[in-house]
Amino acid sequence: MNEKEISKVGAQSGHFLMAVPDSVIMFYSYIFPCLASKRGGEAEDSLHGGSSSGHWPESPGPSPTAGRFHDSPLRTPPSPLRAPLSPYRLNLSPQQSRKEPLNITLSQIYKITQNFSKDHMIGEGGFGSVYKAELSNGQIVAIKRAKKEKFGALRSEFRNEVALLTQIEHKNLVQLLGYIDEANEQLIITEYVPNGTLREHLDGTRGGILKFSQRLGIAIDIAHGLTYLHNYAEKPIIHRDVKSSNIMLTNTLGAKVADFGFARTGPTKEGQSHVSTNIKGTAGYVDPDYLRTFHLSPKSDVFSFGILLLEIISGRRPVEITRAKEEKITIRWAFSKYDEGHNREILDPQLHEEVPDEVLRRILSLAFQCAAPYRRDRPNMREVCEQLWKIRKDYNA
Numbered sequence: 001m002n003e004k005e006i007s008k009v010g011a012q013s014g015h016f017l018m019a020v021p022d023s024v025i026m027f028y029s030y031i032f033p034c035l036a037s038k039r040g041g042e043a044e045d046s047l048h049g050g051s052s053s054g055h056w057p058e059s060p061g062p063s064p065t066a067g068r069f070h071d072s073p074l075r076t077p078p079s080p081l082r083a084p085l086s087p088y089r090l091n092l093s094p095q096q097s098r099k100e101p102l103n104i105t106l107s108q109i110y111k112i113t114q115n116f117s118k119d120h121m122i123g124e125g126g127f128g129s130v131y132k133a134e135l136s137n138g139q140i141v142a143i144k145r146a147k148k149e150k151f152g153a154l155r156s157e158f159r160n161e162v163a164l165l166t167q168i169e170h171k172n173l174v175q176l177l178g179y180i181d182e183a184n185e186q187l188i189i190t191e192y193v194p195n196g197t198l199r200e201h202l203d204g205t206r207g208g209i210l211k212f213s214q215r216l217g218i219a220i221d222i223a224h225g226l227t228y229l230h231n232y233a234e235k236p237i238i239h240r241d242v243k244s245s246n247i248m249l250t251n252t253l254g255a256k257v258a259d260f261g262f263a264r265t266g267p268t269k270e271g272q273s274h275v276s277t278n279i280k281g282t283a284g285y286v287d288p289d290y291l292r293t294f295h296l297s298p299k300s301d302v303f304s305f306g307i308l309l310l311e312i313i314s315g316r317r318p319v320e321i322t323r324a325k326e327e328k329i330t331i332r333w334a335f336s337k338y339d340e341g342h343n344r345e346i347l348d349p350q351l352h353e354e355v356p357d358e359v360l361r362r363i364l365s366l367a368f369q370c371a372a373p374y375r376r377d378r379p380n381m382r383e384v385c386e387q388l389w390k391i392r393k394d395y396n397a
């Protein structure tokens, strides 16, 4: 990747910030040969009518490139369970709380962070540094302070959605509390989550190794958070940057989806399946269908979730640059192991527990379905929740 491309993709984080370079398309073509055809059309950031049957078009039949994925779980038909789920069953509150926006000034932020002192700093990401501070009401918050060079990207992308996002409250979503955009500072204030990121836990840098049952619970929590965003928020919201470093864990290993910097509203009208928009996301997790067509739908999050689910099971990052060629792209490597019937080799070697073959097969199959190259072949997040519940029930039986 050359300099120009890196500046587009985001040097530190692997974020796609602008148009996607052809080399990135090629990277995805390597994972999904069906992407070899070049993308067409310019992004226009407008709503489009897609399917005639509502928000969740399902594939009526095999995709034109199905031959490339013969006998693949990627082609497994979506779950027959189509009954709409009550949000109550999902433990999701359908009500939007009319929250008052956080009333805090920039000078108060300087005060509670002691001028963004090192003592308050808790992390660093592609957009800037993150600080921990206590509000006057005692609430602990995380404050993300954008680097100056990221101002433009953050401002144009985030501002429109911030009013909507601050209204969203769900136990599996990191609560956005406020946003300050002044001449010299751009700050995002969120709920503080105390137990680090999922990636840190998978790496074992937070103490113990996550047990299989804990991994299942985390996957279910993430699926609940995304289901809420897609279906029960005032408008459908697509996160666009679902990845292990954006999943924060509580002290009881509850998972919360964080970082709504790229979130945007999805299709809102009957008959619309997607919105057309520029590419945002992180290399390795971005939906290849979205990359190819610029059509963003909630199923783009489903793809990222599939990649993340495989990461949760295997412990491997989506791209493992230090491994042998055939193991670098985790989904490719895992799929060939699955195809050969060597599922145990996919399981994180740090896990020393008995996981029944059938449970492992079903969870891997679900991950591959979610990460299907074409969005019509993926389940929606509600169906993913249902499948995960069943897998957990059978695992606990």
Ligand SMILES: Nc1ncnc2c1ncn2[C@@H]1O[C@H](COP(=O)(O)OP(=O)(O)OP(=O)(O)O)[C@@H](O)[C@H]1O
Pocket (backbone or CB within 6 Å): 012, 013, 014, 015, 122, 123, 124, 125, 126, 127, 128, 129, 130, 142, 144, 174, 190, 191, 192, 193, 194, 196, 197, 245, 246, 248, 258, 259
């Ligand atoms: N709400 C939060 N509560 C507690 N810690 C947080 C919170 N948000 C971020 N952090 C900490 O700050 C670190 C950096 O977060 P940030 O979201 O900026 O970057 P990232 O997700 O690692 O990378 P990227 O910029 O690619 O999204 C995280 O790894 C985490 O340790």
